Amino acid sequence: xxxxxxxxxxxxxxxxxxxxxxxxxxxxxxxxxxxxxxxxxxxxxxxxxxxxxxxxxxxxxxxxxxxxxxxxxxxxxxxxxxxxxxxxxxxxxxxxxxxxxxxxxxxxxxxxxxxxxxxxxxxxxxxxxxxxxxxxxxxxxxxxxxxxxxxxxxxxxxxx
Amino acid sequence: xxxxxxxxxxxxxxxxxxxxxxxxxxxxxxxxxxxxxxxxxxxxxxxxxxxxxxxxxxxxxxxxxxxxxxxxxxxxxxxxxxxxxxxxxxxxxxxxxxxxxxxxxxxxxxxxxxxxxxxxxxxxxxxxxxxxxxxxxxxxxx
Numbered sequence: 001x002x003x004x005x006x007x008x009x010x011x012x013x014x015x016x017x018x019x020x021x022x023x024x025x026x027x028x029x030x031x032x033x034x035x036x037x038x039x040x041x042x043x044x045x046x047x048x049x050x051x052x053x054x055x056x057x058x059x060x061x062x063x064x065x066x067x068x069x070x071x072x073x074x075x076x077x078x079x080x081x082x083x084x085x086x087x088x089x090x091x092x093x094x095x096x097x098x099x100x101x102x103x104x105x106x107x108x109x110x111x112x113x114x115x116x117x118x119x120x121x122x123x124x125x126x127x128x129x130x131x132x133x134x135x136x137x138x139x140x141x142x143x144x145x146x147x148x149x150x151x152x153x154x155x156x157x158x159x160x
Numbered sequence: 161x162x163x164x165x166x167x168x169x170x171x172x173x174x175x176x177x178x179x180x181x182x183x184x185x186x187x188x189x190x191x192x193x194x195x196x197x198x199x200x201x202x203x204x205x206x207x208x209x210x211x212x213x214x215x216x217x218x219x220x221x222x223x224x225x226x227x228x229x230x231x232x233x234x235x236x237x238x239x240x241x242x243x244x245x246x247x248x249x250x251x252x253x254x255x256x257x258x259x260x261x262x263x264x265x266x267x268x269x270x271x272x273x274x275x276x277x278x279x280x281x282x283x284x285x286x287x288x289x290x291x292x293x294x295x296x297x298x299x300x301x302x
Contacts, residue, residue, distance in 0.1 A: 006294050006295030007294075008265060009294070010261060010262055010290055010291070010292050012257070012258060012289075013288070013289040013291060014288055014289075015287040015288075016287075056291065061256075061259060064180070064181075065178065065189055065190070065254055065256075066176070066254025066256035066258060066259045067256050068290075070189075
């Protein structure tokens with residue numbers, strides 16, 4: 001069943017790209033277990049992807065400009081908060097969050113959501129990342145994300 | 161519940177300009193989208209309808225019916241048109257992706273009799289799109 005009624009909600013979606021290297025490896029497992037679990041993604045020299053990051057923001061459409069958020073502001077914010085820190089970088093070595101956690105694309109979604117949720121002009125709804133054209137991952141914090149799924153991940157008070 | 165999505169493409173021109181602002185402010189706010197001669201896009205529209213498949217036909221709604229609705233409500237109104245001057249539903253609004261998506265939602269919602277309009281996604285380019293939902297309708301209740 002679908003909840004009926006309610007106001008119209010409009011979201012603005014924007015796609016960005018960056019290229020980065022990573023290695024899936026955790027100190028919590030032995031070398032053999034890492035190799036078995038992560039397979040070729042555990043290659044000690046790392047490997048890379050062309051990531052596509054799709055973000056959605058919601059808010060009222062300003063009648064003066066017809067926009068939820070000015071694209072120049074959104075692009076500048078994403079450039080500063082994410083692309084400058086991630087593009088042509090090693091995620092393991094150069095993004096502090098991945099000293100503690102494995103840079104899977106699941107964790108990358110959570111980290112990018114954390115970095116972007118303070119965007120001042122609109123509400124960040126979700127982050128969707130394509131690691132390759134065949135694999136994509138999505139994280140929405142506490143926002144609805146299609147069917148209700150308990151993620152167990154809450155970001156309250158998590159921002160440094 | 162099953163979601164069914166139909167995609168169509170149309171091409172249209174537009175211009176961003178707010179008559180309440182000075183020419184300088186318009187240029188500052190809208191940048192190259194303020195070009196007085198307008199510009200255009202190949203829009204891609206994805207229309208998603210939610211419902212239970214009919215036990216007899218197995219369909220949420222008849223795709224050929226949806227195709228006719230999209231042809232009549234969207235293609236005939238917007239394809240190869242200037243959105244500022246030729247689409248009355250957009251009169252007085254800046255034809256941004258957000259506003260065009262909202263207008264398309266308003267055109268389609270009352271026409272879909274089987275199932276329920278779930279989402280309108282309008283791509284202005286492969287990297288920029290707007291989604292429109294009825295609040296609460298992307299939360300599937302038990």
